[in-house]
Amino acid sequence: xxxxxxxTLHVWLGLLSGTVLFIVCLTGSLYxxxxxxxxxLNYKNLFVEKxxxxxxxxxxxxxxxxxxxxxxxRITVYPKANRSYxxxxxxxxxxxxxxxxxxxxxxxxxxxxxxPLSGVFEVVLAVHKNLLMSNAGKQVVAxxxxxxxxxxxxxxxxxxxxxxxGLASALRMKKAKNTPVKTIDLHKVPGVYSLLLLFIxxxxxxxxxxxxxxxxxxxxxxxxxxxxxxxxxxKESIKKELAGSFAEILQKKMQQNTLPQDSIPPAIQHxxxxxxxxxxxxxxxxxxxxxxxxPSIRVNKxxxxxxxxxxxxxxxxxSSSGKLIGSHLFRDKSxxxxxxxxxxxxxxxxIFGWPSLVLYFLASLVGASLPxx
Numbered sequence: 001x002x003x004x005x006x007x008t009l010h011v012w013l014g015l016l017s018g019t020v021l022f023i024v025c026l027t028g029s030l031y032x033x034x035x036x037x038x039x040x041l042n043y044k045n046l047f048v049e050k051x052x053x054x055x056x057x058x059x060x061x062x063x064x065x066x067x068x069x070x071x072x073x074r075i076t077v078y079p080k081a082n083r084s085y086x087x088x089x090x091x092x093x094x095x096x097x098x099x100x101x102x103x104x105x106x107x108x109x110x111x112x113x114x115x116p117l118s119g120v121f122e123v124v125l126a127v128h129k130n131l132l133m134s135n136a137g138k139q140v141v142a143x144x145x146x147x148x149x150x151x152x153x154x155x156x157x158x159x160x161x162x163x164x165x166g167l168a169s170a171l172r173m174k175k176a177k178n179t180p181v182k183t184i185d186l187h188k189v190p191g192v193y194s195l196l197l198l199f200i201x202x203x204x205x206x207x208x209x210x211x212x213x214x215x216x217x218x219x220x221x222x223x224x225x226x227x228x229x230x231x232x233x234x235k236e237s238i239k240k241e242l243a244g245s246f247a248e249i250l251q252k253k254m255q256q257n258t259l260p261q262d263s264i265p266p267a268i269q270h271x272x273x274x275x276x277x278x279x280x281x282x283x284x285x286x287x288x289x290x291x292x293x294x295p296s297i298r299v300n301k302x303x304x305x306x307x308x309x310x311x312x313x314x315x316x317x318x319s320s321s322g323k324l325i326g327s328h329l330f331r332d333k334s335x336x337x338x339x340x341x342x343x344x345x346x347x348x349x350x351i352f353g354w355p356s357l358v359l360y361f362l363a364s365l366v367g368a369s370l371p372x373x
Contacts, residue, residue: 223336
């Protein structure tokens with residue numbers, strides 16, 4: 001009786017959401033390797049010949065850009081000695097942006113970033129998020145993904161063999177002359193192998209889309225729910241946290257107002273050196289320079305020293321004078337804060353680098369095939 005209920009639920013919910021899930025899973029798989037594809041298009045400029053020379057000073061690089069009427073907004077430095085710097089910049093009037101590769105030994109601009117497929121990927125991402133239908137499409141996608149979670153759970157119950165000895169048979173494709181039987185196996189077997197990854201992808205997508213899902217996960221890890229769903233006690237706790245955040249923002253604003261408009265650009269090489277001292281492990285380091293909204297300098301460094309080579313990010317914050325004013329290390333965060341930090345990499349597959357990207361790509365293709373089979 002229960003199996004009949006689950007089967008009916010599984011079939012009708014699948015028919016209701018199948019088209020949207022096919023589109024969402026397919027676009028998700030297409031978007032998985034965006035960064036790698038764009039890097040491949042710029043491969044000749046990503047790497048330089050390794051030399052027995054000290055790295056070019058970031059301060060000198062900043063001075064040279066300023067001399068050309070450009071303001072650096074972000075610099076990414078890689079641990080590999082033959083990898084070029086990646087520099088994002090604005091024109092002094094702020095009307096135009098740019099992204100270029102710089103030789104780490106000479107400071108010479110190698111080339112501007114070529115991104116002929118950026119427009120295509122932006123469309124793919126928009127379809128993935130909202131089916132090109134703005135907020136209405138976003139709600140349709142979120143509801144379909146919520147149904148997908150129910151489909152995965154009901155599908156797992158329907159797949160479970162009645163006896164343990166039938167488990168091995170349920171995990172492999174069986175030879176069959178009957179086409180419908182083959183199709184059922186194509187639905188069940190790849191589906192069960194990709195179930196865990198698809199479930200993580202779906203739940204993290206719901207975490208982003210629905211405040212109540214985010215609240216549930218954060219509370220289960222000891223954190224506070226989003227304000228709209230919090231109890232009176234929880235709201236008071238959240239308000240205290242917000243008060244601390246507002247105080248921090250006010251302090252930054254006061255710091256911004258006390259800076260002279262024509263102040264000397266911060267010594268970013270000194271900040272990079274401090275970062276290397278405090279975070280001595282090898283990792284991709286990104287310096288985000290001051291802007292009108294945030295006068296501090298943020299340094300994000302990817303830490304892959306865990307046993308699974310997970311992509312965790314440590315952050316240091318410096319004042320414009322180069323003084324450390326904040327340290328946000330991944331290991332020091334509470335469980336709910338860690339989930340918040342890794343929610344996007346968990347959804348996109350970047351959490352473990354190349355291995356997880358490949359697995360997520362294959363799982364997404366399986367997800368797209370499920371409505372068809």
